Amino acid sequence: MTYDVEVKPMGGDQPGVNGNIDLPAVQMDFDAVVRELAEALDCEVDASPVRLAQYTTDASNYRVPPRVVAMPRTEADVVAAVRIAAQHGLPVTVRGGGTSCAGNAVGPGLVLDVSRHLNRIISIDPEARTAVVQPGVVLSDLQAAAAAHGLRFGPDPSTATRCTLGGMIGNNACGPHGLAYGRTADNVRRLRWLTGTGQMLELGAGHEAVDAVPGLEKFVLANLETIRTEFGRFGRQISGYSLEHLLPENGRNLAAALAGTEGTCGIILEAELDLVPRSAAPALAVLGYPDMATAADAVPALLPHKPLALEGLDSALVEAVRRSPAGGSMPTLPAGEGWLMVEIAGATNAEAVAAAQAMVADAGTLDAVVLPSGPEATRLWQIRADGAGLAGRTATGAQAWPGWEDSAVPPEHLGGYLRDLTALMDERGLSGLAYGHFGDGCVHLRIDFPLGHDGAAMRSFLKAAAELVARYGGSLSGEHGDGRARGELLPTMYSPQAIAAFAGFKALFDPHNLLNPGVVVDPQPMDTSLRRPQAVQLLASDGFAFAHDAGNITDSLHRCVGVGKCRADLHEQGGFMCPSFQATRDEEHSTRGRARVLQEMLNGGIVTLGWSSPEVHDALDLCLSCKACANDCPTGIDMAMFKSEALHQTYKGKLRPLAHYTFGRLPQWLRLVGPFGPLANTITKITPLRRLMMRLAGADPRRGLPVFPAKPFRSLGAAPVAARAAGVAEQPQTAAGESSLHAIERPAGHPVLLWVDSFSDAMGPEVALAAVKVLRAAGCDVQLAGPGACCGLTLITTGQLTAAKAKLTKTLDVLYPQVAAGRTVIGLEPSCTAVLRSDLLELLPDDPRSSEVSQATKTVAEFLRSIDWTPPVAAENLLVQPHCHQHSIMGYQQDLALLEDMGCDVEVSNGCCGLAGNFGMEKGHYEISAKIAQDGILGKATANPDRMIMADGFSCRTQLADLAGLDSRHLVQVIADALEVSMDA
Numbered sequence: 010m011t012y013d014v015e016v017k018p019m020g021g022d023q024p025g026v027n028g029n030i031d032l033p034a035v036q037m038d039f040d041a042v043v044r045e046l047a048e049a050l051d052c053e054v055d056a057s058p059v060r061l062a063q064y065t066t067d068a069s070n071y072r073v074p075p076r077v078v079a080m081p082r083t084e085a086d087v088v089a090a091v092r093i094a095a096q097h098g099l100p101v102t103v104r105g106g107g108t109s110c111a112g113n114a115v116g117p118g119l120v121l122d123v124s125r126h127l128n129r130i131i132s133i134d135p136e137a138r139t140a141v142v143q144p145g146v147v148l149s150d151l152q153a154a155a156a157a158h159g160l161r162f163g164p165d166p167s168t169a170t171r172c173t174l175g176g177m178i179g180n181n182a183c184g185p186h187g188l189a190y191g192r193t194a195d196n197v198r199r200l201r202w203l204t205g206t207g208q209m210l211e212l213g214a215g216h217e218a219v220d221a222v223p224g225l226e227k228f229v230l231a232n233l234e235t236i237r238t239e240f241g242r243f244g245r246q247i248s249g250y251s252l253e254h255l256l257p258e259n260g261r262n263l264a265a266a267l268a269g270t271e272g273t274c275g276i277i278l279e280a281e282l283d284l285v286p287r288s289a290a291p292a293l294a295v296l297g298y299p300d301m302a303t304a305a306d307a308v309p310a311l312l313p314h315k316p317l318a319l320e321g322l323d324s325a326l327v328e329a330v331r332r333s334p335a336g337g338s339m340p341t342l343p344a345g346e347g348w349l350m351v352e353i354a355g356a357t358n359a360e361a362v363a364a365a366q367a368m369v370a371d372a373g374t375l376d377a378v379v380l381p382s383g384p385e386a387t388r389l390w391q392i393r394a395d396g397a398g399l400a401g402r403t404a405t406g407a408q409a410w411p412g413w414e415d416s417a418v419p420p421e422h423l424g425g426y427l428r429d430l431t432a433l434m435d436e437r438g439l440s441g442l443a444y445g446h447f448g449d450g451c452v453h454l455r456i457d458f459p460l461g462h463d464g465a466a467m468r469s470f471l472k473a474a475a476e477l478v479a480r481y482g483g484s485l486s487g488e489h490g491d492g493r494a495r496g497e498l499l500p501t502m503y504s505p506q507a508i509a510a511f512a513g514f515k516a517l518f519d520p521h522n523l524l525n526p527g528v529v530v531d532p533q534p535m536d537t538s539l540r541r542p543q544a545v546q547l548l549a550s551d552g553f554a555f556a557h558d559a560g561n562i563t564d565s566l567h568r569c570v571g572v573g574k575c576r577a578d579l580h581e582q583g584g585f586m587c588p589s590f591q592a593t594r595d596e597e598h599s600t601r602g603r604a605r606v607l608q609e610m611l612n613g614g615i616v617t618l619g620w621s622s623p624e625v626h627d628a629l630d631l632c633l634s635c636k637a638c639a640n641d642c643p644t645g646i647d648m649a650m651f652k653s654e655a656l657h658q659t660y661k662g663k664l665r666p667l668a669h670y671t672f673g674r675l676p677q678w679l680r681l682v683g684p685f686g687p688l689a690n691t692i693t694k695i696t697p698l699r700r701l702m703m704r705l706a707g708a709d710p711r712r713g714l715p716v717f718p719a720k721p722f723r724s725l726g727a728a729p730v731a732a733r734a735a736g737v738a739e740q741p742q743t744a745a746g747e748s749s750l751h752a753i754e755r756p757a758g759h760p761v762l763l764w765v766d767s768f769s770d771a772m773g774p775e776v777a778l779a780a781v782k783v784l785r786a787a788g789c790d791v792q793l794a795g796p797g798a799c800c801g802l803t804l805i806t807t808g809q810l811t812a813a814k815a816k817l818t819k820t821l822d823v824l825y826p827q828v829a830a831g832r833t834v835i836g837l838e839p840s841c842t843a844v845l846r847s848d849l850l851e852l853l854p855d856d857p858r859s860s861e862v863s864q865a866t867k868t869v870a871e872f873l874r875s876i877d878w879t880p881p882v883a884a885e886n887l888l889v890q891p892h893c894h895q896h897s898i899m900g901y902q903q904d905l906a907l908l909e910d911m912g913c914d915v916e917v918s919n920g921c922c923g924l925a926g927n928f929g930m931e932k933g934h935y936e937i938s939a940k941i942a943q944d945g946i947l948g949k950a951t952a953n954p955d956r957m958i959m960a961d962g963f964s965c966r967t968q969l970a971d972l973a974g975l976d977s978r979h980l981v982q983v984i985a986d987a988l989e990v991s992m993d994a
Contacts, residue, residue, distance in 0.1 A: 037097050043077055046119075049089045052082040052126065059624040062609040062616055063602040064104065064120045065540075068571035070410055070460065070467075071112035071493045072540035074615055075102070080125040084201075084278045087121060091276065092207035094119050095523055101205075102525050103272045105145060105173030107596070108573045110411040111492025112538075113180060113271045116525055121276070124173055125594060130154050131279070138284045139198060144175025144277040149577075151282075160284040163190020166488065167397045170577035175277045181247050181269030183488040185318035185352075185393075188448040190285055192244070192488070194251055194268035199281035202267065205519030209278070214262035219255070222263070224517055229255045232513070235506045245417035245449045245487040249499055249529065250274075250511055271490045272525040274518040288354045291317055292361035293386040296374040297345025300324075301443060302431070304347040306424035307373050308447050311351060314368040318352040319448030325404045326396040326442040333399060338902075340388050343376035349447060350393055358382060393444065398643025400442040400455050401570055408564065409441050409455035412467055412494050412535075416478045417451040417487025426481045427452065433477060437470055451487035461564070464536030471535060475501040496532025541567055544611040552657045552810045553650055554854040563611055566651070568644040569604035575638060576601070580919045580945070585637035585896050588921035592940045593631075600638040600648050603628045607651060620658035629655055631937060633925035634806050635893035636843070649806075650851070656808020665807075668707035672927035673807035676767035676799055686717030686771075709935040713971045715772050722765055722774035723796075728781050731762055731792040731827050758788035759876055762824065762832040764798055764866075766841040768963040779985035780837055780869065786988055787878040792832070798823040800844035805852075806926055814852050820845075825858040834866040837981070839892035839899070839961050840926065842868055847898045868895065869981055870904040883911045883987035888953050890918045890946045890969075890977070892962035893925065904961075904980060911987060916956055918949040924968035939972060947973055959983055 039056075047054040055061075056077040065074045076099070081087045094101045102116025105124050109115075128145035135158040140151060148162065148169040155161050165184040166172055172182070177193045178200070190196065199213045212218045219225050229236070232252070240246070241253030247269060254265035267274060298304035301323040311319060324346040330336050342348055353368060355361025358381040365379045380386040403409050418426045427443070434440060434456065445452040458467040475485055475498040485495040485502060500508055515522075515530045527533040544567065549560040558565040575587040576599050589598040596602040606628035609616040616624045634649035660669070671678070682689050693699045693714045700710035761784055765777045784791045801816035824834055836842030845866040853859045873880065887908065891901040901917075908915050923941030928934055946969065950958060958977035960966050969975040978986075 037099070039076060042093070042097050042099060045093055046077065046079060046090060049093060050079055050081065050086045052086050053080045055079070058615045059597065059606060059627045062606040062624060063596050063628075064107075064122070065115065065605060065609060065615070066571060067104070067107045067109040067112065067114040068411070068573065069110050069112035069115070069492060069494060070412060070540060071115055071538045072543060072612065073112070073115040073117055073493075073538050075116060075120040076118050078120045078122060080122045082126040084127075087123070087127075087276060087278060088203060088207060088209065090119060090121060091203055091205070095205065095207055095521065098521070098523070100523050100526050101276075103144070103175065103179070103276050105176035105179075106147065106168065106171045106573055106576060107571060107601075108168045108172050109176065109180065109492060110414050110489045111486065111494040113490050113492040113525070113528060114176070115493075118523075122596065123175055128173070133158060133160075133284070135160065138286075139281055140284055141279060141281050142174050143279060144173060144178075146174045148172055148174060148177065155284050156287065159287055161287050162282060163187070163196050163285045164193050167394065168573065170579060171573045174280060174282070178268045178277055178280060179270070179272050180490040181251065181488065183245070183446065183449065183451070185320055185446055187244075187446065187488070188319055189315070189317040189354075192247070192268070194254065194265040196283045197264045197268050197280060198283055200264045200267060200277055201279035203276040203278055205275065205521060205524045212263045212267065214260045214264060216261060218263040219261045222517055225255075225263070228513055228517065229261075232506070232510045235504065235510055239503060239507045242482065243417075243419045243450070243484075245446075245451050246484040247417070247488055248485040248491050248495065249503055249507065250514055252510060252514065269490060270515075271492060271528050273529050274515050274524065276524070288317060289356050290358045290361050290382045291352045291354050292358070292365040292379060292381055293389060294351045294353065294365040294369055294372075294377060294379045295343055295389055296349040296351065296369065296372050297343035297376040298347045298349070298374060299345065301347035302424045302427040304345075304349050305427050305447055307349065308420045308423055308450075310371045310373070311349070311368055312420065312448060314353065314364065314371070316351045316368070316448060317354050318350070319446070320350045320393050320444070321447035322348055322350070322393060322396055322444040323442065326400065326444050327392065329399045329402070329404065329442060330392050330395045333395060338388075339392060340385065342389075342392070343374070343378050345375050350390065395643075396442070396444055397453070398572065398574070400444065400453065401572070401644050403440045403442065403457045405440070407440075407457045408567065409457050410460055410467070410541075410570075411455055412458065413471055413474050414453055414455050415451070415486045415489040416454075416474065416483060417449065418478060418481040418483030420448065420450040422481045422483070423447060423450045423452075426478065426483065429477055430454075430474065433470070433473055437466070439466075439470060446487070449487065450483070460539060460541035463542050464539045468536045471495070471498060472501075478502070491532070492528055493533060493538065494535055496527075496529050497535045499529070499532070540608065540612075544608065545613070547611060551661075552654045553851045555650075556851060556854055557645070562654075565646070566604060566607050566611065568646040569601055569608070569642075570644060571601055572643060573599075573601055574642055575599045579641070583917075583919050584641050585635065585893055585920050586641035587638060588633055588635060588923065588925075588941045589631040589937060591920070591944065592937050597628060598631050600642060600646065603632060603648055603651070604646060607655075620655050625655055626659070631934070633893075633921055633923075633928045633941075635921045635925050636897040637893050637921070640897040653805050653808045653810065657810040660808060661811065665809075666707065668927060668931050669807040669809060671706040671708070672930060673803050673809055675803045675927070679767055679771035682717065682771070686721075687719060689717050707932060708930045709932050711935055712930055715967050715970070717772065718774050720774065722770045722777040723793075725774060725778070727778055728763065728791050728793050730795055731832075732795070758790055760830075760832045761789045761791055761872065762794050762827045762834050763791055764794040764824070764834050764836050764841075766836070766838040767799055768841075769837045773963060773966075773979070776837055776979045776981060779979065779981040780835070782988065783869070783873075783981050783984045784835065787873055787876065792827070794827070794834070795823050800841040800849075802840055802844050803927060805844065805848055810852065817844075817849055817853055818856070821853070821856060821858045821862060824862050828862050828865040832865070833872055834862065835869060835872055836866055837869070837961075837979070838963055839868065839895035840964070842866060843894035843898040868899055868903065870907045871899065874903045874907055880907060880911045880984060881987035881991045883913055883983060883990070885983065885987075886914045886956045887983070888916050888918060888946075888949055888956035888958050890922055890958065890960040890962070890965050892960070892965060893921050895961065907980075908983075911984070913983075916949065916953055918946040920945040922946050922960070922962070922965040922968045924964040924971075926964050929964075929968065938968075942968055942972055950975060
């Protein structure tokens with residue numbers, strides 16, 4: 010393949026610029042360039058469509074497809090890549106966590122992803138309070154390592170769990186604690202820097218650093234007046250380059266000046282950073298005001314109290330948090346419609362609280378609360394953290410976009426600026442949820458620009474907003490950088506001399522304009538390369554309804570705006586997303602990476618065959634359909650739904666993969682095997698025969714098969730089966746071994762319909778028996794759901810949606826009459842229960858019975874906690890594995906509360922078990938399934954050998970038994986065992 014790659018020359022007559030460089034478009038044999046890169050680099054070099062699709066965008070509005078992606082393992086790889094790119098005129102963009110909101114991390118040539126391998130903390134010096142890191146180190150990893158020495162890195166953006174230090178330096182990131190500790194530029198001591206010509210430099214501050222760059226001293230002297238008058242006017246002036254650091258009176262700090270150059274002047278190979286002591290016991294003051302602008306007016310009076318952080322948020326954002334899945338436990342805020350959250354340092358809790366109370370006296374607040382460091386303060390801070398994620402939607406639920414998400418003004422002007430900005434939005438019919446670092450005058454705001462059509466409305470607004478912020482002496486960006494979003498607007502706040510200085514400074518390091526072209530210097534128009542307008546309209550048809558986006562699949566796919574939370578390891582904080590990425594650390598296996606491929610399917614430039622594109626199925630192959638993203642991602646994107654839809658649209662009316670007929674129709678096979686369970690067990694003990702059976706079924710032969718019980722649950726007659734006519738029940742049959750069940754009195758109490766799913770019936774009758782026992786002990790009138798009630802889960806996960814709809818319709822026929830008669834449906838298998846709570850509404854949205862059955866379906870814990878029943882005491886030490894679907898759809902809080910009521914000591918293993926229904930059984934998935942388990946529940950089990958394991962999911966229990974021979978119980982078995990103990994006592 011031969012491509013014309015346009016390399017724009019750097020121009021100008023500034024000192025240090027080698028005149029006008031006349032570089033015409035370079036004709037290159039691109040296949041030869043890729044081969045050269047692959048031979049020279051000891052790392053992955055990938056120009057495949059699926060890889061390119063994953064890197065077309067970051068967390069911004071922009072789509073810039075690269076030509077090739079490399080994931081360097083060493084500094085030598087980076088140096089070789091840049092030198093080869095320079096020889097061929099191939100643009101280079103460096104990418105860390107890909108969380109840039111302004112389009113700083115996308116480029117048209119070679120993208121170097123340093124997050125995969127160049128992520129080592131080289132050293133921490135506690136005495137010097139410094140750390141040396143590679144550019145791909147994630148901030149939260151550095152914070153954890155520094156915390157062992159009582160230290161931390163000062164700046165802390167909200168993306169700390171996935172943003173990299175290289176990206177923070179590139180954008181000059183700040184975060185809430187930038188107020189106390191400064192910008193990233195203020196905390197960089199030394200940089201190992203690679204220029205656009207492939208030259209490696211060691212840069213810090215002072216004459217030595219300036220002299221290392223020929224022409225730099227001359228450049229500074231020639232631009233002294235411009236730099237002194239236009240740069241460094243207030244702390245959050247991030248737009249453009251921070252040339253003020255080059256001034257003699259500022260120590261000629263070249264390392265600081267290069268922070269915030271957005272990858273346009275060089276590539277970070279290594280950075281030495283300053284660390285600061287962790288605050289011993291910061292107090293939190295939350296201050297209420299009539300509105301957010303009034304809260305902003307109060308900021309200047311609070312700054313003399315030297316807060317560590319001073320954040321602002323609005324009532325609309327708080328309401329969005331309250332409506333979110335986590336909103337039920339949101340603590341009460343002080344009276345008001347706008348709030349300031351202020352963190353105050355102190356050597357002790359008492360000292361910090363006293364300092365906070367003294368600050369409140371100057372706050373002019375309607376109401377206030379002051380809390381010492383601890384769980385209550387953490388919960389209040391979480392409102393701010395959750396709100397940042399939810400700001401991607403407006404108060405009405407419309408998609409909100411970056412572009413003006415990062416403006417800043419001097420804090421004394423913040424109130425006036427907010428009022429005028431709100432008025433500007435109102436004039437144009439735009440809205441968004443605002444919050445920000447009010448102590449620094451920085452406002453975060455995503456706006457519902459109508460990008461589904463074009464960028465005209467966004468362009469018009471941004472030009473007006475830039476003029477507004479300039480009138481207030483502010484900055485287009487307060488910490489994200491300009492990127493492709495605001496570079497064109499720089500002349501609004503800088504003179505022509507300053508704009509020329511940017512070009513002159515870049516030319517000293519990148520004379521051929523190969524590094525991140527189109528950003529800051531000679532920027533592209535802000536409405537060029539917008540992602541959303543390029544996407545074709547795709548509406549729901551015969552698969553899922555995509556009701557949360559009014560049936561618009563294009564809108565639903567663009568819920569993913571690239572915030573990258575799926576790349577963060579949040580297991581210790583209760584997160585489950587994204588198990589495949591946590592196992593591989595490859596962007597391809599993140600929720601975001603998959604969403605990017607699907608978005609490219611709509612654009613058609615790289616992925617060209619729609620749902621059936623090989624790239625789509627490659628990207629989705631290692632999605633476990635765990636649904637964690639539907640809950641954990643602040644945008645609510647549900648990749649499991651997209652995987653099912655893709656399989657449905659690809660294979661409907663066609664021959665399907667073998668696993669769709671075996672695992673996809675597993676309930677049917679289980680019913681056939683049921684009476685012959687003991688015989689099946691005998692056959693599967695013969696290893697060669699079992700392996701042959703597994704291969705024929707499309708399964709990995711290393712997998713075992715669960716042991717079939719002597720009889721399925723339904724043959725035991727343990728409870729009456731509800732007749733189709735509501736209120737008429739069949740009489741139970743007598744079965745051996747039921748005396749312990751019938752020994753419990755069965756009063757006519759809470760009417761429940763126990764739905765024994767296919768797995769509990771055929772493979773886990775002991776679970777269903779325990780459930781009958783527990784529900785009767787709780788005073789319930791228990792009836793079993795009649796035959797034919799199946800959720801169709803395996804059909805859904807394999808994309809057989811037409812069959813799933815038919816199955817669910819029959820299930821409604823069975824369940825609805827009982828629900829209409831007042832019975833609560835109790836589910837035992839979390840994944841099946843989740844189908845009735847969630848997928849049912851998406852697959853049969855027009856059936857009025859769907860919502861009633863969905864609302865009437867409860868987990869055991871949800872139901873038992875809703876009635877006046879005291880569970881038995883159980884002094885058990887448990888290691889609990891929540892099911893992914895329960896975590897995502899129903900939540901696990903009621904289960905934990907019930908176990909606490911029982912007196913159990915609980916350790917939770919957050920994250921997927923790795924089997925995820927048919928996923929871990931299928932060929933090609935064994936290794937990743939096992940690694941997910943080992944990193945999660947199996948690792949926890951090894952570390953906690955004295956704890957009994959509890960796992961409600963059949964797949965979770967199967968994984969534990971198959972990979973480690975570990976026994977586990979369902980919640981109802983734990984309760985039933987406690988009942989037995991209490992009865993014996």
